[in-house]
Amino acid sequence: MAEHTTRAQTKGRIREVWKHNLHEEMATLRDLVDKFPFIAMDTEFPGVVSRPMGGFRGKSDYHYQCLRTNVDMLKVIQIGIALFNEDGEQPPARPNSTDSADLSVGGRRNNQGPFPYAWQFNFKFSLKDDMYNQLSIESLQQAGIDFATLERDGIDPMEFAALLIPSGLCMEPDVRWISFHGGYDFGYLTKLLWVSLLPNDEVEFDKIMKIYFPSTYDVKHLLKHAIKLNNSGLLTPSDPNTAEILQKFEQKSGLEHIADTLKIKRVGSAHQAGSDSLLTGRVFFELRKRIFNGEISDDHIGKVWGLGIPDFSLVGMTIGNPNAGNNTDGTPPNQQGQNGNNDVIRNGQPSTPNTVSVALASTPAASAHNTNGSTAMTPGGGGGVFGAFAFGGNGR
Numbered sequence: 001m002a003e004h005t006t007r008a009q010t011k012g013r014i015r016e017v018w019k020h021n022l023h024e025e026m027a028t029l030r031d032l033v034d035k036f037p038f039i040a041m042d043t044e045f046p047g048v049v050s051r052p053m054g055g056f057r058g059k060s061d062y063h064y065q066c067l068r069t070n071v072d073m074l075k076v077i078q079i080g081i082a083l084f085n086e087d088g089e090q091p092p093a094r095p096n097s098t099d100s101a102d103l104s105v106g107g108r109r110n111n112q113g114p115f116p117y118a119w120q121f122n123f124k125f126s127l128k129d130d131m132y133n134q135l136s137i138e139s140l141q142q143a144g145i146d147f148a149t150l151e152r153d154g155i156d157p158m159e160f161a162a163l164l165i166p167s168g169l170c171m172e173p174d175v176r177w178i179s180f181h182g183g184y185d186f187g188y189l190t191k192l193l194w195v196s197l198l199p200n201d202e203v204e205f206d207k208i209m210k211i212y213f214p215s216t217y218d219v220k221h222l223l224k225h226a227i228k229l230n231n232s233g234l235l236t237p238s239d240p241n242t243a244e245i246l247q248k249f250e251q252k253s254g255l256e257h258i259a260d261t262l263k264i265k266r267v268g269s270a271h272q273a274g275s276d277s278l279l280t281g282r283v284f285f286e287l288r289k290r291i292f293n294g295e296i297s298d299d300h301i302g303k304v305w306g307l308g309i310p311d312f313s314l315v316g317m318t319i320g321n322p323n324a325g326n327n328t329d330g331t332p333p334n335q336q337g338q339n340g341n342n343d344v345i346r347n348g349q350p351s352t353p354n355t356v357s358v359a360l361a362s363t364p365a366a367s368a369h370n371t372n373g374s375t376a377m378t379p380g381g382g383g384g385v386f387g388a389f390a391f392g393g394n395g396r
Contacts (some may be wrong), residue, residue: 047133183306
């Protein structure tokens with residue numbers, strides 16, 4: 001129990017959530033969401049291992065099929081959640097006497113200490129049994145993610161989903177979810193709650209996603225919209241530095257870069273979902289204040305960068321040649337969610353931990369690799385049909 005307690009402690013006010021404290025932390029979130037109904041979210045996942053080939057209705061359809069095949073094949077590693085109220089304020093570190101009746105139930109606050117800035121849910125993941133992209137795992141390990149602890153103490157995704165659905169955090173139009181380039185983030189969350197493979201059609205996916213997340217904002221979409229307005233002379237922000245902010249974002253569009261431009265300091269480690277969700281939320285409210293004059297139109301609700309209604313003007317698009325997929329407006333800056341490594345093929349085929357050849361055919365891939373600041377709609381780049389990935393083959 002002492003070991004569990006140590007791991008559950010807040011690291012820079014980011015609460016680590018494992019299977020032993022999942023129910024307790026979900027109860028805390030249920031208590032808070034009515035007063036803090038803006039939920040910034042990020043996920044960490046094991047990269048990109050597959051790229052579809054064949055005929056597609058357009059770029060949007062191709063990007064969705066990339067998302068669908070990878071989300072269906074892989075498991076989420078972390079989900080980060082940070083709560084805010086309408087004014088961009090977070091739960092206080094220690095509720096004062098007037099708040100305590102509303103913000104504590106059954107004395108839980110006395111036992112847990114201060115409210116965290118963000119919750120980081122760590123899911124069960126095995127490097128022996130689960131599929132992953134090797135470079136993505138190495139990047140997550142460098143960021144401090146402990147895969148041995150994930151395998152031993154990670155959360156069962158089904159248990160998490162069963163607690164999230166009745167929590168009041170989802171399926172509520174008045175609760176606003178905030179992401180940065182959130183296509184894959186909502187793909188993984190929707191798969192967890194839907195308890196099924198994602199539908200083949202993007203329009204159907206959009207309908208299912210909106211059952212659970214009826215109100216969403218995407219920071220990257222908002223920035224791209226602001227750039228268009230500014231370039232057309234239609235933006236009248238209160239901040240005189242807006243043009244410089246947008247210009248820097250055009251040059252390099254990663255979350256870390258825009259946060260630095262806005263002088264927002266990160267709490268916690270980059271490439272971990274708790275820290276990234278917190279940074280996403282803080283960037284959102286700063287942009288709302290400085291660029292959108294404190295108000296964002298409801299027209300932007302439900303527009304997630306990396307997802308979109310299929311573009312039927314490009315009927316007959318075929319993927320399977322070296323230049324396919326280069327002209328991709330708007331796919332995630334990386335395979336972890338913000339700034340990741342590129343997918344590559346090793347020795348022309350996927351690799352496994354036990355060096356057994358998977359013997360899957362590969363083809364040339366898009367030559368444009370996604371680094372921080374790229375505008376591709378799917379994370380990673382290159383790798384043909386399959387990126388470099390590993391799959392535990394022992395006992396299979």
